[in-house]
Amino acid sequence: MRLKSIIAVGTVLTCSTLLWGCGNANMNHASQQKDTVQTESWSDPKRLEASHLEALERMEKDHIHRMVSLNASMDEDKVMTTLERSTQKLEEMRPLAEMLQHEGHPTLLQRIQEMAGDIQGSKQVVAEMKKLPQDGKIKIQSENSDSLHHISSFRDYHQYMQEKIQTLNKAKSATH
Structure with a gap:
């Protein structure tokens, strides 16, 4: 029973970390894209x-x-x-x-x-x-x-x- 609880908590933490990482990566990508668009308009x-x-x-x-x-x-x-x-x-x-x-x-x-x-x-x-x-x-x-x-x-x-x-x-x- 104890092993199942540890695995369940581990799984939840792993999924949360992965989801947070993906969301953060998308946010970073979006801000990089925004900066690129702004830089492009200034450079054009x-x-x-x-x-x-x-x-x-x-x-x-x-x-x-x-x-x-x-x-x-x-x-x-x-x-x-x-x-x-x-x-x-x-x-x-x-x-x-x-x-x-x-x-x-x-x-x-x-x-x-x-x-x-x-x-x-x-x-x-x-x-x-x-x-x-x-x-x-x-x-x-x-x-x-x-x-x-x-x-x-x-x-x-x-x-x-x-x-x-x-x-x-x-x-x-x-x-x-």
């Missing part, structure tokens, strides 16, 4: 650039969505804050973009520079709007909500704002 600049370009596009769409839902003359501070936030996010990505350019992948840096220029242009237009009399309001959101469906990038937004400010300026100079 083209993949890294593509993923950041995708992230940039998502960020742009998100910020554009916020801006077009605001009335530029009534909510100029919110528009400016959103534009500032966009600039900040672009600047956070710039060091990586410069590194990728150095490795022969300039697309991300070029895209960041284009977007930064468009954002800067929009900031200047919104600042100009502050100088105009409040009766010439530029209402970006419209009763017809789909009128802004064509604005999908900082460039589109900047062009839209410039057209609106030019129209306002012409109307202002015609009255004087």
Whole structure:
């Protein structure tokens, strides 16, 4: 009876150790695989650039969505804050973009520079709007909500704002 108990306990311990060892080996394998994937993405600049370009596009769409839902003359501070936030996010990505350019992948840096220029242009237009009399309001959101469906990038937004400010300026100079 005593021998059977020892064998039973030994068997349970052996099985437990084997199971624990297998589980641990799988966990180690999974973490090694994860590290390998991460290392591969860092060592593959083209993949890294593509993923950041995708992230940039998502960020742009998100910020554009916020801006077009605001009335530029009534909510100029919110528009400016959103534009500032966009600039900040672009600047956070710039060091990586410069590194990728150095490795022969300039697309991300070029895209960041284009977007930064468009954002800067929009900031200047919104600042100009502050100088105009409040009766010439530029209402970006419209009763017809789909009128802004064509604005999908900082460039589109900047062009839209410039057209609106030019129209306002012409109307202002015609009255004087």
